[in-house]
Amino acid sequence: MHRFYLFYFICLFLPMHLDAKTPEAIISELCSGCHSDNGQAGHLLKSRYQHVNSVNEITHLIQHGRDDLGMPAFSDALSEAEIKQLAVYLQQNNQRNKHKSLFNPKQVGLINSAQGHTFFVERIVEAEGVFWSVDFFPGGDLLIAQRSGILWRESDGQLTKITGIPNVLAKGQGGLLDAKFHPNYKENGWVYLSYSEDKGVTRFGRTASMTAVVRGKIRANKWVEQQTIYSADKDLHIAARQHYGSRFVFKEGYVYFSIGDRGQKKQAQDLSRANGKVIRLHDDGRIPVDNPFVNTEGALPHIWSYGHRNPQGMTLHTPTGNIWSTEHGPKGGDEINLIKKGNNYGWPVITYGVNYSGTKITDKTHMKGMEQPKHYWTPSIAVGDVDFIDSTMFSKWQGALLVASLKSQELRLVRISDHSVLSDDVVLSDIARIRETQIAPDGSIYLAANSRQTGKAQILRLVVVQ
Numbered sequence: 001m002h003r004f005y006l007f008y009f010i011c012l013f014l015p016m017h018l019d020a021k022t023p024e025a026i027i028s029e030l031c032s033g034c035h036s037d038n039g040q041a042g043h044l045l046k047s048r049y050q051h052v053n054s055v056n057e058i059t060h061l062i063q064h065g066r067d068d069l070g071m072p073a074f075s076d077a078l079s080e081a082e083i084k085q086l087a088v089y090l091q092q093n094n095q096r097n098k099h100k101s102l103f104n105p106k107q108v109g110l111i112n113s114a115q116g117h118t119f120f121v122e123r124i125v126e127a128e129g130v131f132w133s134v135d136f137f138p139g140g141d142l143l144i145a146q147r148s149g150i151l152w153r154e155s156d157g158q159l160t161k162i163t164g165i166p167n168v169l170a171k172g173q174g175g176l177l178d179a180k181f182h183p184n185y186k187e188n189g190w191v192y193l194s195y196s197e198d199k200g201v202t203r204f205g206r207t208a209s210m211t212a213v214v215r216g217k218i219r220a221n222k223w224v225e226q227q228t229i230y231s232a233d234k235d236l237h238i239a240a241r242q243h244y245g246s247r248f249v250f251k252e253g254y255v256y257f258s259i260g261d262r263g264q265k266k267q268a269q270d271l272s273r274a275n276g277k278v279i280r281l282h283d284d285g286r287i288p289v290d291n292p293f294v295n296t297e298g299a300l301p302h303i304w305s306y307g308h309r310n311p312q313g314m315t316l317h318t319p320t321g322n323i324w325s326t327e328h329g330p331k332g333g334d335e336i337n338l339i340k341k342g343n344n345y346g347w348p349v350i351t352y353g354v355n356y357s358g359t360k361i362t363d364k365t366h367m368k369g370m371e372q373p374k375h376y377w378t379p380s381i382a383v384g385d386v387d388f389i390d391s392t393m394f395s396k397w398q399g400a401l402l403v404a405s406l407k408s409q410e411l412r413l414v415r416i417s418d419h420s421v422l423s424d425d426v427v428l429s430d431i432a433r434i435r436e437t438q439i440a441p442d443g444s445i446y447l448a449a450n451s452r453q454t455g456k457a458q459i460l461r462l463v464v465v466q
């Protein structure tokens with residue numbers, strides 16, 4: 001008798017607790033009898049919930065049931081972990097959340113699980129247009145650059161314009177681009193802006209422009225004490241409207257920023273041209289004497305590296321001091337590069353991409369004297385900004401590279417070791433065109449996301465739940 005009960009006991013509980021069932025399996029075994037299209041209770045994935053909303057409420061309901069509704073308790077049949085996972089799954093897949101999408105006036109309210117973290121996607125602020133960048137005032141307000149030429153200060157969900165910033169040529173991919181605080185902002189008050197500058201030059205009857213950088217201070221929401229950090233000579237300005245770069249990295253008193261090829265492929269290889277380059281200057285704009293091409297005749301002394309197509313992401317890996325960038329390829333060939341002094345990254349001589357028309361740009365993917373990307377995506381995801389995760393909140397993602405994507409509207413986590421890429425996983429999808437990633441001082445993750453369907457821009461925040 002005794003042995004029989006023990007055997008029965010083991011049979012009953014072993015499979016359930018050692019092999020946790022997937023939410024899908026649980027639903028079809030235990031729930032769909034009542035929750036189906038023709039069952040009495042509402043369909044778990046197709047209906048809108050009436051009684052529960054958050055993961056905690058769903059968990060509680062599945063654990064304890066509700067006699068008054070006719071919903072049974074499952075705390076005996078399912079482990080705590082299974083119930084939790086099921087609740088997260090239901091919350092994520094619920095029809096109401098799908099319709100909520102991003103642009104619900106309330107918090108976004110989506111819960112996602114990926115790579116060991118369950119996190120909440122919260123909407124901080126929304127506006128008409130395209131947000132290009134976000135950074136953090138010391139007190140908790142946000143500094144937001146909007147491409148049409150507006151610099152915002154966000155405070156408790158309210159946007160206030162910072163007046164007096166330079167005019168930008170807001171056409172095509174140009175406009176107000178990156179806006180970042182100097183790492184010693186608290187002491188020196190400097191804020192850096194990059195934008196498409198219009199110097200009144202025309203070529204072929206069109207206004208020409210080039211990526212420019214200024215710094216200034218913000219006082220009582222006014223832009224004051226502006227200094228020019230980089231402004232290309234008029235003859236370097238180009239009439240095209242695309243591929244401006246541009247992201248800032250601050251390191252050891254220097255400012256690095258990227259300029260895209262401005263649609264002029266071959267000029268990325270031309271050291272007398274500013275386009276298709278990563279630039280390095282002292283943070284006050286002076287040219288460092290140890291820049292790689294200061295003694296090369298005909299070369300611009302600002303250049304740090306060249307052969308870039310459109311680097312729209314750049315970040316510092318603090319533990320090693322290495323600078324990593326992402327580069328927007330053509331159709332295919334989006335890259336992650338490790339940026340080193342004087343290197344040639346190969347565009348357009350070598351690439352993994354093809355023309356948008358499908359025709360080949362080149363047969364070559366490798367060449368002596370040209371750097372290989374550390375990672376590339378073909379087909380292209382339209383790669384945006386990147387940041388290394390340094391966050392006790394997202395502790396399981398620590399040290400990995402967070403990668404934004406525009407076209408595929410997702411966030412990726414790329415793990416890197418000894419200069420090579422180990423893994424590449426999607427951690428958030430179907431959001432919107434993500435242009436910028438930023439790790440907040442509290443370890444949460446901020447995104448600048450834009451929707452072409454609605455024409456709206458949002459700042460989103462990812463926070464780990466529990």
Ligand code: HEC
Nearest residue numbers: 030031034041042048049050051052062069070071072074
């Ligand atoms: C014996 C039938 C029955 C079974 C089995 C059952 N439920 Fe229910 N459930 C109900 C009823 C009845 C309600 C209340 C009516 C409604 O909301 O559709 C309900 C409500 C719910 C709700 C709340 C819906 C809302 O509108 O807020 C959730 C979530 C839920 N059930 C999940 C589950 C899950 C998960 C399982 C399987 C582990 C399950 N149910 C199994 C009968 C059942």
